[in-house]
Amino acid sequence: xxxxxxxxxxxxVRGGQPLAFAVGLILxxxxxxxxxxxxxxxxxxxxxxxxxxSLGDPTAWSLTLxxxxxxxxxxxxxAVAGSMGLWNIGAEGQILAGAxxxxxxxxxxxxxxxxxxxxxxxxGAIVGGGLLALVPAVARARIGVNEIITTLMLNEIALRxxxxxxxxxxxxxxxxxxxxxxxxxxxxxxxxxxxRAHIGVLIAGAVILVFGVAASRxxxxxxxxxxGSSADTARYAGISLKRKxxxxxxxxxGVAGLAGGVELAGTADRITEGIxxxxxxxxxxxxxxxxxxxxxxxxxALLFGAxxxxxxxxxxxxxxxxxxxxxxxxxxFGAIGAGVFVRxxxxxxxxxxxxxxxxxxxxxx
Amino acid sequence: MTEASMIGLLVAxxxxxxxxxxxxxxxxxxxKAGVLNLGVEGMMAMGAVSAFMAAHQTGNPWIGLVAGVxxxxxxxxxxxxxxxxxxxxxxxSGLSLTILGLGFSAYMGKNVVGxxxxxxxxxxxxxxxxxxxxxxxxxxxxxxxVYLAVLAGFATWFLLWRxxxxxxxxxxxxxxxxxxxxxxxVVGLRLGAVVAGGGLAGASGAYLTLSLTPQWTEGITAGxxxxxxxxxxxxxxxxxxxAxGALLFGGLLALKTRLQTFxxxxxxxxxxxxxxxxxxxxxxxxxxxxxxxxxxAPAALGTAYRREER
Numbered sequence: 001x002x003x004x005x006x007x008x009x010x011x012x013v014r015g016g017q018p019l020a021f022a023v024g025l026i027l028x029x030x031x032x033x034x035x036x037x038x039x040x041x042x043x044x045x046x047x048x049x050x051x052x053x054s055l056g057d058p059t060a061w062s063l064t065l066x067x068x069x070x071x072x073x074x075x076x077x078x079a080v081a082g083s084m085g086l087w088n089i090g091a092e093g094q095i096l097a098g099a100x101x102x103x104x105x106x107x108x109x110x111x112x113x114x115x116x117x118x119x120x121x122x123x124g125a126i127v128g129g130g131l132l133a134l135v136p137a138v139a140r141a142r143i144g145v146n147e148i149i150t151t152l153m154l155n156e157i158a159l160r161x162x163x164x165x166x167x168x169x170x171x172x173x174x175x176x177x178x179x180x181x182x183x184x185x186x187x188x189x190x191x192x193x194x195x196r197a198h199i200g201v202l203i204a205g206a207v208i209l210v211f212g213v214a215a216s217r218x219x220x221x222x223x224x225x226x227x228g229s230s231a232d233t234a235r236y237a238g239i240s241l242k243r244k245x246x247x248x249x250x251x252x253x254g255v256a257g258l259a260g261g262v263e264l265a266g267t268a269d270r271i272t273e274g275i276x277x278x279x280x281x282x283x284x285x286x287x288x289x290x291x292x293x294x295x296x297x298x299x300x301a302l303l304f305g306a307x308x309x310x311x312x313x314x315x316x317x318x319x320x321x322x323x324x325x326x327x328x329x330x331x332x333f334g335a336i337g338a339g340v341f342v343r344x345x346x347x348x349x350x351x352x353x354x355x356x357x358x359x360x361x362x363x364x365x
Numbered sequence: 366m367t368e369a370s371m372i373g374l375l376v377a378x379x380x381x382x383x384x385x386x387x388x389x390x391x392x393x394x395x396x397k398a399g400v401l402n403l404g405v406e407g408m409m410a411m412g413a414v415s416a417f418m419a420a421h422q423t424g425n426p427w428i429g430l431v432a433g434v435x436x437x438x439x440x441x442x443x444x445x446x447x448x449x450x451x452x453x454x455x456x457x458s459g460l461s462l463t464i465l466g467l468g469f470s471a472y473m474g475k476n477v478v479g480x481x482x483x484x485x486x487x488x489x490x491x492x493x494x495x496x497x498x499x500x501x502x503x504x505x506x507x508x509x510x511v512y513l514a515v516l517a518g519f520a521t522w523f524l525l526w527r528x529x530x531x532x533x534x535x536x537x538x539x540x541x542x543x544x545x546x547x548x549x550x551v552v553g554l555r556l557g558a559v560v561a562g563g564g565l566a567g568a569s570g571a572y573l574t575l576s577l578t579p580q581w582t583e584g585i586t587a588g589x590x591x592x593x594x595x596x597x598x599x600x601x602x603x604x605x606x607x608a609x610g611a612l613l614f615g616g617l618l619a620l621k622t623r624l625q626t627f628x629x630x631x632x633x634x635x636x637x638x639x640x641x642x643x644x645x646x647x648x649x650x651x652x653x654x655x656x657x658x659x660x661x662a663p664a665a666l667g668t669a670y671r672r673e674e675r
Contacts, residue, residue, distance in 0.1 A: 006452075006671065035472060087456050089403070135645065145652040148456060148667075149598060152403070153641040156591055164634040281460055288457040320475050322583075325468025332461045333443070336453045 006344040016342030017291055021300075024289075024335030028327045035326065036319070046319055050310025060309070062197035066267055068298075068305030069204040070095065070276075073259035074283025075290060075297040076208050077129075081147075081252040082292040083215060084244065085228035090136065090151025091256040092280025093158030094129035098260025099268075099275050100162060101128020103170070103181055106188050114187035121188060122203075122261045129257015130250045132158055137249035141242045147249065155280065159273075166271055181271040190266040200262035205298070207255065212294035224248065256280065282308075285332045304328060370626055374619055375503045382608075382615025383507070383514035384572050388593035389600070389607050390514075390521050391437075391565030396597055397525060398558030399538035399665040403459030404444050405566050406590025407466020412437035412567025414470040417574035417581040421483035429484060430571050437567015438560050440466055445559035449552055452669035463590070471583040482579040486510065510572040517565060522604040534558055538663035541670035551670050566590070595644035601651065601661040614640045 013019070033043035054064045074091040081088040088094075105124035109117050132154055139145035163179070165171075172182040190198040215221035227234040227244050234241055259279060268275050286304055290296025311324020388405055395402045402408075415436030420429030444462050447453040489512060491505040525531040536544035537554040545551050569589075574581055592614055599614075600607025617640060621633040651660060 039472075039475075089456065089460070139645075139649055139652070143649065143652045144655075145649050146662075148401070149594075149648055150645050152591065153595060153645050156588060156641045157638050159588075160634050160638045164632055167634060168632065278464070281464060284457060284460050285464070288454065320472055322468040322471040322475075325464060326472060329461045329465035329468065332457070333447060333465075336447055336458065337451060340451045340453070 002348040002350055004346050005349045006340065007347050009343060009345055013342045017296075017339065020335045020338035020342055021289060021331075023338035024331040024333070025303075027334030027337075028330035031330050032323060032327050036323065039319075041319055046314050046317070046323070049314055049317065050307070050324075053313030054306035054310040059195045062193075062195035063309045064302065064305045065197045065201045066305075067308050068301040069200045069266065070259040070263045070279040071282055071286055071304050071308075072204050072208055072298055072301030073262070074256050074279050075286030075301050076211055076283075076294060077252045077256035077259070078284050078287035079290065079292040079294060079297050080211060080215075080255060081248055082287055083221075083228055084224045084248050086140070086245065086249060086252075087148045088133070088136075088151055088249065088252045088256070089148055089284065090133060090154050090253070090280070091259075091283045092276055092278065093151070093155035094132045094253045094256035095260035095263070095276045095280050096155075096158040096162045097128040097132035097253075098125035098257030099128075099264045099271055100158075100165065100260075101125045101131075101257060102261035102264050103184075103271050104128075106184050107170075110185045110188075112187075117185070117188050118190065118265060121265055122258060125257045125259075125261020125264075126254040127257070129260065130254040132257070133249050133253025137246050137253070140249065141245040162271065162275075163273060166273065170271070172270070179273060183270050184265065188265060189269065190262065198266035200266035203258075203262060207258065208294050208298050211255075215294060256283070259283075282328060285328065289332060289335055303331075307331075370623070372499060372502055374616075374623055375499070376506065377619035377623075378612060378616040379503055379511060380507060380577060380615070381618040382611040383511040384569055384577060385589060385592055385596055385614055385618075386514045386608060386611035387510070387517060387572065388566045388569035388590060389596035389611060390517050390604060391441075391562035391569070392593055392597045393562075393600070393602060393604065393607060394521060394525070394534075394565070395441075395559050395562035396666055397538045397602060397663055398534050398555045399541060399663055399668065399670070400445070400448055400555050400559050401455045401459060401667045402441070402444055402462070402559060402562060403456060403594065404440065404462025404466060405593050406586055406588070407463035407470075408437045408440040408563045408566035409570035409573075409586045409590045409593075410466045410470040410584075411440040412570025413574045413585055414474040414570075414581055415567070416571030417482065417579075418474065418477060420485075420575055421477055421480065424483045426484040426486045426575050429575050430486065430568065433571025433575070434564045434567045437570060438564035441560045441563015441566070442556075444563070445556045448669065449555040449559065452671055455667050455669070467584065467586075474581045474583070477581050479580060479582065482575070484575070485579045486576045508572070508576040510568070510576055513568065517568075518604045518608055525604075530554075535663070537670075538665055541665050541668075542672075545670075545672055551672075555670075566593070569593070592640050595640055598651075598662075599640075599644050599647050601647075602663065603661070613643075 036043040036046055054060050077091050078088050101124035102121040105120040109120050136147045136150035140147040166179040166181055170181045172180055190200050193199050193201055223239050227239055286300045289300045307324050307327050311321045315321050392405055412433040416429040416433030419432030420426050444458050447458045448455045486509050488506050488508050494505040495501045533544055533549040534554050537551045541551045573585055596607050596610050599610040621637050624633050
């Protein structure tokens with residue numbers, strides 16, 4: 001009997017990852033089309049509308065870019081930790097903490113001039129996100145506590161903290177009892193770039209660029225990769241693992257926090273329960289699809305931003321926005337599936353009795 | 366605090382505890398085999414919507430339960446296929462499954478949102494036992510799911526620690542190459558564990574829509590899947606300890622809506638942070654103790670296994 005076995009290729013197929021990504025996208029569109037037909041919609045019409053409303057004109061592009069900002073920063077946060085072999089699952093909570101940090105600065109600095117207030121808010125966001133990553137970072141660096149679970153738990157803790165604030169101490173007195181904070185002061189909005197896009201797009205782009213250069217062109221980035229691939233090698237090379245783990249997780253938290261601050265000052269204007277909208281979890285998918293590379297993160301974030309903006313636009317024609325959620329997940333599953341064949345080839349091998357029999361046969365021959 | 370409200374709290378503690386326990390047992394089996402599944406929330410949602418729709422269509426709650434288990438198991442199979450067969454990163458696949466399950470269940474159930482249930486699973490009739498003060502309503506007035514959870518707890522313990530398959534399964538989670546060398550199929554064991562885990566998460570979701578809050582709304586799982594993940598760690602990967610944890614966390618869920626009735630001036634939102642805070646504390650305590658004794662976590666948890674690369 002023959003059975004298929006995955007055999008690692010000597011080197012991955014060239015250009016394989018973009019190809020795997022394309023396969024994921026096609027799979028997602030096919031699955032989405034089946035679901036749409038099953039519910040009595042016309043897939044081509046739905047997809048056309050999604051495309052037009054996310055990439056069809058400058059307004060659409062500006063909305064997509066705004067969406068790509070938190071997705072890209074969250075993706076970068078995950079990628080930075082991932083380059084060292086750490087999983088920051090806590091981007092979702094760190095985004096919330098960042099938004100809370102920025103909102104806190106806006107509360108005390110409501111009368112500050114614009115540049116000072118905005119700088120303070122973004123700094124508050126970075127600190128907020130970093131603070132939420134503090135416990136996982138210290139616990140991982142000092143006593144080796146698994147950061148996957150601690151960061152995951154802190155997502156739920158941050159969400160409760162935010163809910164408590166907007167139901168209680170931070171609730172807008174004029175909100176008719178809705179759980180949300182007051183609007184930001186006028187000078188606390190990020191300036192517009194074009195159409196609906198705000199300068200958060202440039203901030204996110206710059207941060208991703210800086211990390212991209214730092215990861216691939218500096219000794220710091222090199223040490224990260226060494227530490228990520230082998231703890232023993234790192235120790236031998238004199239790299240302090242504890243300090244690296246600590247700084248990387250705090251940085252990762254800070255970057256995710258910045259996403260929350262930019263989302264607040266650029267798009268949301270006030271904190272509601274849904275301010276993060278799952279950006280942190282989507283960011284993990286973005287980072288995975290980008291193979292933890294900053295340049296890839298920017299590209300994938302743009303695509304996911306388009307899918308999300310497109311997903312919102314089809315609600316008007318009676319299609320649930322959950323279609324876009326399903327598409328995002330299937331892009332990943334499709335790309336993972338195809339990505340396996342970038343690194344592995346399938347061989348049919350003989351199994352069991354047949355295998356030993358044929359070996360004997362070869363020996364005899 | 367009246368006696369009636371106290372009994373009400375205990376009844377809710379047991380039923381919430383069972384809800385969490387079912388999903389946590391599924392995660393426990395999966396993790397024992399070495400597969401971390403962060404898709405519990407999504408599998409629960411799939412189970413919840415499948416159960417509700419099947420019961421709605423057929424009017425038979427038991428068919429609903431079967432559909433719920435099947436929905437969860439199918440979602441689990443997806444995670445198993447990608448992580449166990451294709452060797453994909455478990456964290457990424459699991460979180461994607463959560464996203465997919467929440468989105469897919471919302472899409473599937475959009476026409477039955479808020480509809481009255483076609484059928485509910487009524488509390489089991491234990492006859493005169495139900496009339497015993499306190500113990501009657503708390504232990505014998507519960508939906509079938511509570512007894513299912515107790516049964517599943519014993520079955521999981523027996524399967525994992527008293528059978529050959531259980532030994533092989535735990536070996537697959539501690540040292541896959543050893544299990545392989547002993548002639549077991551690591552892929553088969555792990556895939557089976559993940560699918561079984563999905564089925565239990567599906568049963569937990571079915572409990573929501575067939576009994577606890579018998580209707581379907583988007584996001585009905587409300588983060589309970591994450592508590593189930595926490596419970597496995599809190600219970601140090603043991604069904605018995607996880608049961609204690611389930612009652613504790615279930616009690617916190619039950620208390621949340623009753624703080625005001627009991628005249629306690631404390632934010633229910635802040636109270637609901639406790640399970641997560643406790644889990645982080647336990648995890649840190651485990652790691653500190655692990656310096657002197659082995660960690661209770663399965664040694665190969667989270668790692669893919671390929672025979673060719675051992």
